[in-house]
Amino acid sequence: MIADASHDRGRFARPFDVCVVGSGPAGITLARRLAAAGATVALMEAGGLAFTPASQAIYEGETRGLDYFPLDMPRLRYFGGTSNHWAGWCRALDAIDFEAKPFNPLSGWPIAQIDLDPYRAEADAILDLPSATEAPDLALAQSGHTFHRIQFRWSPPTRFGPKYGEEIARSPRIHLVLNANLHALDLAPDGTAVTGARFRTLAPGDPGFAITARHYCLAAGGIENARLLLNFPTADGHAIGNRHDLVGRCFAEHPHFVLADLLLVDPPPGLDFYSPTAAFVAEHAVLNFGLRIEPARREPDPLASLARTPCDADFTLARRALEACAPRPMHRTPTPGTLRIAQEQAVNPASRVSLGDARDALGLRRAVLDWRLDDLDIHTMRTAAMAMATHLAEQNLGRARLRDWLLAEPARLPGLDADEVAGKHHMGTTRMAADPRHGVTDADARVHGLDNLHIAGSSLFSTSGHANPTYTIVQLALRLGDHLAARLAA
Ligand SMILES: Cc1cc2nc3c(=O)[nH]c(=O)nc-3n(C[C@H](O)[C@H](O)[C@H](O)COP(=O)(O)OP(=O)(O)OC[C@H]3O[C@@H](n4cnc5c(N)ncnc54)[C@H](O)[C@@H]3O)c2cc1C
Numbered sequence: 001m002i003a004d005a006s007h008d009r010g011r012f013a014r015p016f017d018v019c020v021v022g023s024g025p026a027g028i029t030l031a032r033r034l035a036a037a038g039a040t041v042a043l044m045e046a047g048g049l050a051f052t053p054a055s056q057a058i059y060e061g062e063t064r065g066l067d068y069f070p071l072d073m074p075r076l077r078y079f080g081g082t083s084n085h086w087a088g089w090c091r092a093l094d095a096i097d098f099e100a101k102p103f104n105p106l107s108g109w110p111i112a113q114i115d116l117d118p119y120r121a122e123a124d125a126i127l128d129l130p131s132a133t134e135a136p137d138l139a140l141a142q143s144g145h146t147f148h149r150i151q152f153r154w155s156p157p158t159r160f161g162p163k164y165g166e167e168i169a170r171s172p173r174i175h176l177v178l179n180a181n182l183h184a185l186d187l188a189p190d191g192t193a194v195t196g197a198r199f200r201t202l203a204p205g206d207p208g209f210a211i212t213a214r215h216y217c218l219a220a221g222g223i224e225n226a227r228l229l230l231n232f233p234t235a236d237g238h239a240i241g242n243r244h245d246l247v248g249r250c251f252a253e254h255p256h257f258v259l260a261d262l263l264l265v266d267p268p269p270g271l272d273f274y275s276p277t278a279a280f281v282a283e284h285a286v287l288n289f290g291l292r293i294e295p296a297r298r299e300p301d302p303l304a305s306l307a308r309t310p311c312d313a314d315f316t317l318a319r320r321a322l323e324a325c326a327p328r329p330m331h332r333t334p335t336p337g338t339l340r341i342a343q344e345q346a347v348n349p350a351s352r353v354s355l356g357d358a359r360d361a362l363g364l365r366r367a368v369l370d371w372r373l374d375d376l377d378i379h380t381m382r383t384a385a386m387a388m389a390t391h392l393a394e395q396n397l398g399r400a401r402l403r404d405w406l407l408a409e410p411a412r413l414p415g416l417d418a419d420e421v422a423g424k425h426h427m428g429t430t431r432m433a434a435d436p437r438h439g440v441t442d443a444d445a446r447v448h449g450l451d452n453l454h455i456a457g458s459s460l461f462s463t464s465g466h467a468n469p470t471y472t473i474v475q476l477a478l479r480l481g482d483h484l485a486a487r488l489a490a
Contacts, residue, residue, distance in 0.1 A: 005180040016042040019213035022385040024081020026456035027219035035173035046181040047078030061367035067415035074424035080161025088157025089468040094468025097465035103285040106347040109462040110434040110443035119475040127155040133442040147274040160311040219456035222426025226353045227367040241447040248353035254423035259385040264398040286380040289343035290466040346376040412426035427461040
């Protein structure tokens with residue numbers, strides 16, 4: 001059923017099995033899974049059924065560090081959450097994404113790919129993906145074992161509000177409460193359990209109301225899950241879940257940059273995707289990445305004359321790649337393209353969400369995002385670009401010229417005026433780790449030290465991989481639903 005916190009408060013003045021905060025892909029998936037298992041769920045959504053500037057304004061914040069989008073731009077604050085404008089790219093994380101890498105301190109998940117595999121079929125159905133199996137790798141001629149040629153799948157994209165609104169309205173178990181902004185969590189005197197969640201509307205002077213449940217779950221998005229926890233103090237002076245000063249740290253994006261301009265003999269009709277083999281990752285100590293060969297949207301000026309020259313003699317390959325392969329003539333007139341990376345980000349505690357002094361309409365401190373990349377991120381970009389330049393030359397498929405900013409020492413990352421910069425994916429801020437000194441949540445997505453507070457969404461990601469996050473968010477939410485249902489039954 002659907003209620004509005006502005007006037008229906010009597011309808012949800014009762015204890016629930018689970019209180020889920022946020023109705024994006026994570027919250028709706030979790031609520032549906034729990035309801036299917038017989039649990040009663042209060043699904044609390046800050047916004048209404050449609051966009052309003054007043055709700056969206058709560059997402060305003062400050063950015064420091066690397067150039068990044070204004071914080072109220074890459075997420076949406078109403079029913080269905082950011083799925084109201086996501087693009088639908090889907091891919092599961094690779095098995096190696098879950099493994100600890102010695103060159104990436106703190107990396108590794110407390111779960112493995114096989115723990116999420118059982119949820120693939122259902123995630124496919126939820127996201128309306130075209131086939132029930134992950135699109136397989138494609139054949140690739142190469143001299144070594146450097147790349148997989150990989151595929152993504154595309155959701156229509158599924159808008160969770162329109163798709164699941166009617167089902168939720170009819171559900172006797174899910175109570176969707178709109179215009180309900182979480183602004184406080186009450187803790188038991190010993191601080192080990194949540195006893196109530198407090199909400200209010202944006203109406204000035206609203207005294208608000210509390211929801212009580214056996215379990216609570218934050219599903220408010222990768223920046224907001226951390227901002228909310230940081231805003232909620234505990235008796236011992238820490239924020240909730242922040243005994244080890246980890247909430248908001250290890251913020252990861254998927255850096256998106258054009259690394260090289262290409263001349264392609266046989267340009268792909270659309271996008272071609274490549275990712276490294278596990279052997280390449282280990283040998284070169286790089287993060288996981290996805291490389292996209294894109295036909296040029298417009299002819300880059302420095303390449304214009306080269307593109308009209310059928311011979312590559314004057315076209316400079318990226319330094320070492322040139323030495324590795326004697327230039328051979330290209331057989332056909334090449335056409336221009338670009339090489340873009342979308343990559344995993346190193347686990348970096350200095351890259352973080354914290355709180356600023358400014359306050360939102362609810363009195364909570366606003367988010368400050370300090371997004372940082374480190375040497376491992378740059379090393380990954382350079383290694384990936386060089387490997388692809390070498391591959392193109394070896395196979396005589398084309399030639400690559402690495403962008404000057406990447407070859408500069410230190411690298412000069414482009415800002416938003418020059419490139420996409422990032423995928424608008426917010427990960428890692430309540431990362432999972434078996435050891436509370438390394439992560440905010442455990443392998444069951446439970447906040448360390450609290451018996452009944454869980455997290456859903458990409459803030460759980462221990463490392464980000466290179467795949468877009470929503471597929472994994474849905475898998476994790478299904479898994480959390482099963483876990484909570486089992487705990488409720490016990
Ligand atoms: C332009 C764009 C394109 C994208 N394209 C892709 C793509 O192609 N593939 C992909 O995998 N991902 C993509 N993403 C990312 C994707 O949208 C997110 O991964 C996904 O929406 C996250 O789901 P979520 O439920 O965790 O958070 P959200 O969808 O952000 O939902 C959070 C919910 O919590 C609510 N909320 C927030 N604060 C409170 C509060 N205090 N009280 C109550 N409720 C609250 C919000 O209103 C919202 O409904 C894209 C993102 C953007 C911006």
